[in-house]
Amino acid sequence: MNPRLQTEPGTPASTTVPQTRRSNAPSTRTVLAVFLAALAFAPMVLPEFQVTLLNYIGLYALVALGLVLLTGVGGLTSFGQAAFVGLGAYTTAVLTTATELPGWIAWAAGSPWLALLVGLVLTAVVAILIGSITLRLSGHYLPLGTIAWGISLYFLFGTMDILGGHTGMTGIPPISLFGWELDKGGEIFYLIWAFLLAAVLTTRNLLDSREGRAIRALKGGMVMAEAMGVNTSRSRMVIFVIAALLACASGWLYAHMQRFVNPTPFGLHIGIEYLFMAVVGGAGHVWGALVGAGVITVMKQWLQDLLPQLLGASGNFEVIVFGIMMVLILQRARDGIWPLLAKLVPVRAVHKQISASAEPLARRPMPAKGELILEAKNVTRKFGGLVANNNMSLEVRAGEILALIGPNGAGKSTMFNQLSGVDTPSAGEVLFRGQPVAGKDSREIARMGMSRTFQHVKLLPTMSVLDNVAIGAHMRGSRSVLPSAWRLDRAEEARLLKEAARQIERVGLGEHMFAEAGSLALGQQRILEIARALAADPCLLLLDEPAAGLRYKEKEALGDLLRRLRAEGMAILIVEHDMDFVMNLVDRVVVMEFGEKIAEGLPDEVQKNPAVLEAYLGGVE
Numbered sequence: 045m046n047p048r049l050q051t052e053p054g055t056p057a058s059t060t061v062p063q064t065r066r067s068n069a070p071s072t073r074t075v076l077a078v079f080l081a082a083l084a085f086a087p088m089v090l091p092e093f094q095v096t097l098l099n100y101i102g103l104y105a106l107v108a109l110g111l112v113l114l115t116g117v118g119g120l121t122s123f124g125q126a127a128f129v130g131l132g133a134y135t136t137a138v139l140t141t142a143t144e145l146p147g148w149i150a151w152a153a154g155s156p157w158l159a160l161l162v163g164l165v166l167t168a169v170v171a172i173l174i175g176s177i178t179l180r181l182s183g184h185y186l187p188l189g190t191i192a193w194g195i196s197l198y199f200l201f202g203t204m205d206i207l208g209g210h211t212g213m214t215g216i217p218p219i220s221l222f223g224w225e226l227d228k229g230g231e232i233f234y235l236i237w238a239f240l241l242a243a244v245l246t247t248r249n250l251l252d253s254r255e256g257r258a259i260r261a262l263k264g265g266m267v268m269a270e271a272m273g274v275n276t277s278r279s280r281m282v283i284f285v286i287a288a289l290l291a292c293a294s295g296w297l298y299a300h301m302q303r304f305v306n307p308t309p310f311g312l313h314i315g316i317e318y319l320f321m322a323v324v325g326g327a328g329h330v331w332g333a334l335v336g337a338g339v340i341t342v343m344k345q346w347l348q349d350l351l352p353q354l355l356g357a358s359g360n361f362e363v364i365v366f367g368i369m370m371v372l373i374l375q376r377a378r379d380g381i382w383p384l385l386a387k388l389v390p391v392r393a394v395h396k397q398i399s400a401s402a403e404p405l406a407r408r409p410m411p412a413k414g415e416l417i418l419e420a421k422n423v424t425r426k427f428g429g430l431v432a433n434n435n436m437s438l439e440v441r442a443g444e445i446l447a448l449i450g451p452n453g454a455g456k457s458t459m460f461n462q463l464s465g466v467d468t469p470s471a472g473e474v475l476f477r478g479q480p481v482a483g484k485d486s487r488e489i490a491r492m493g494m495s496r497t498f499q500h501v502k503l504l505p506t507m508s509v510l511d512n513v514a515i516g517a518h519m520r521g522s523r524s525v526l527p528s529a530w531r532l533d534r535a536e537e538a539r540l541l542k543e544a545a546r547q548i549e550r551v552g553l554g555e556h557m558f559a560e561a562g563s564l565a566l567g568q569q570r571i572l573e574i575a576r577a578l579a580a581d582p583c584l585l586l587l588d589e590p591a592a593g594l595r596y597k598e599k600e601a602l603g604d605l606l607r608r609l610r611a612e613g614m615a616i617l618i619v620e621h622d623m624d625f626v627m628n629l630v631d632r633v634v635v636m637e638f639g640e641k642i643a644e645g646l647p648d649e650v651q652k653n654p655a656v657l658e659a660y661l662g663g664v665e
């Protein structure tokens with residue numbers, strides 16, 4: 045099914061109008077076509093030296109692209125990518141030059157293409173091994189970990205006899221393609237750039253998919269991603285392996301371009317340079333990899349000539365300039381050069397189309413009204429000496445709204461975290477639809493039909509409202525990496541987007557569908573979180589202060605929405621400070637103070653309860 049299909053009448057206007065920024069501006073396709081044409085002619089018109097430079101740019105960009113995915117999009121910093129480049133280069137060097145190979149691998153001898161295959165498999169295995177150890181590290185420890193294995197692999201290349209030690213290996217044959225031997229710079233040029241373009245396009249496809257949203261959600265915080273059903277460890281591993289495979293492919297091309305390898309280009313300092321490229325180019329954008337590789341490579345060439353002349357001494361002075369540049373970029377243009385360049389070449393902005401004909405997603409059967417959905421029994425949570433929840437019990441039924449109220453610091457958000465699996469109770473039991481869930485991952489609980497919003501809004505500010513809400517529908521799709529990269533996921537993607545659009549309309553954010561989520565007012569961002577929670581098709585909704593920051597009309601609309609959901613049989617647990625809002629809406633109220641339940645009952649009863657008046661509403665009446 046084609047997601048760009050023109051929508052039919054019947055869907056709301058805001059989703060059908062393709063909003064164009066400048067109608068006479070060229071489309072992305074035109075810009076890309078001009079770029080491709082220039083590339084195709086480059087080796088015929090440029091001097092050999094510049095063709096070589098372009099080859100290097102292509103090779104570096106391939107590695108930097110992996111870092112865009114890993115660091116820029118996924119937020120995982122790696123200094124070790126050069127080692128994976130080395131793995132690709134040495135694998136092909138050994139397999140294509142060896143005179144005698146052990147029997148089990150002899151089939152791959154002599155053919156660069158088979159060596160590429162072996163290199164990719166080997167790299168994937170090594171990346172999974174390294175990843176399963178280092179990706180668990182958090183904060184600064186992860187980059188430090190990548191330095192450690194980066195250095196280890198580098199020394200391995202230099203010390204293994206079979207790899208020629210520090211002198212390296214010579215006699216690597218050129219790659220041949222359908223009988224055409226790519227033994228000149230102007231020939232392998234086409235292969236390098238074909239690899240790069242294919243990698244850029246597949247990476248872009250991947251990012252624009254269910255899997256890609258899960259990857260981008262990593263930066264919005266693990267808690268949010270897991271609560272939407274994303275397996276964050278898996279997503280981290282996926283981008284780590286992809287980045288490693290891109291580096292390996294670059295190493296393979298490099299080895300056959302140079303026709304010899306030694307350990308130098310695979311050391312830590314080059315690993316740092318790759319990271320420079322990604323950051324300078326624009327670590328969040330696929331084309332940033334190319335820009336970064338281009339800028340750094342050309343500058344390096346130029347500085348290597350210029351600086352020793354200026355300073356009257358030889359040395360790698362360009363590293364100092366790069367260091368200063370990195371600091372400046374991080375201070376002045378966090379997103380790198382690509383976004384600045386993109387502004388110079390205005391292209392027509394084409395929004396995603398919501399396909400009206402996409403099949404609605406399957407829904408979970410809703411429990412019967414009145415059925416017990418959530419039951420917390422004597423939940424206690426201690427943080428050191430502080431008892432944030434003490435012996436808390438509550439229950440929520442289908443078709444009922446329960447309010448959890450209490451002064452600031454009473455322990456309401458902590459209770460939410462115990463219920464939704466973000467945190468584990470120190471003691472007590474939580475039953476969701478009859479099953480014990482305390483101690484389960486929030487991802488598993490989300491799958492069972494519990495969905496939540498956060499007191500401190502957790503969304504991806506630079507992604508559209510549509511994409512943010514579609515993260516909520518993650519669990520309702522199944523297409524993953526390869527189908528996404530090759531665009532075989534479009535039918536499912538259309539269904540997911542249609543569902544996201546439906547929820548956005550439902551909560552009244554239709555006119556903001558394609559706006560960046562970060563551009564919404566805070567109150568609207570809260571509403572977005574509700575749409576995202578609804579996109580998961582829950583039977584229990586946990587809302588942590590949804591009305592905070594809303595204007596009067598918006599609160600009314602929110603109240604209406606929650607009443608409609610209740611009428612459909614949804615169970616809703618809500619934490620809210622606005623008493624007018626709560627008392628007019630909910631069926632029952634649980635009041636907390638100092639981590640304990642001090643009252644429970646109908647809104648009218650609770651409002652008259654002396655303990656509550658004393659503790660919470662003190663002075664109001």
Ligand code: ADP
Nearest residue numbers: 427430432450451452453454455456457458459
């Ligand atoms: P509420 O949502 O009712 O305002 P919280 O549940 O956020 O209250 O907090 C209850 C108490 O628990 C507060 O004293 C808070 O400082 C403490 N608390 C919450 N989370 C943690 C934590 N992760 N570590 C230590 N103390 C915490």
Ligand code: MG
Nearest residue numbers: 456457458499
């Ligand atoms: Mg709170």
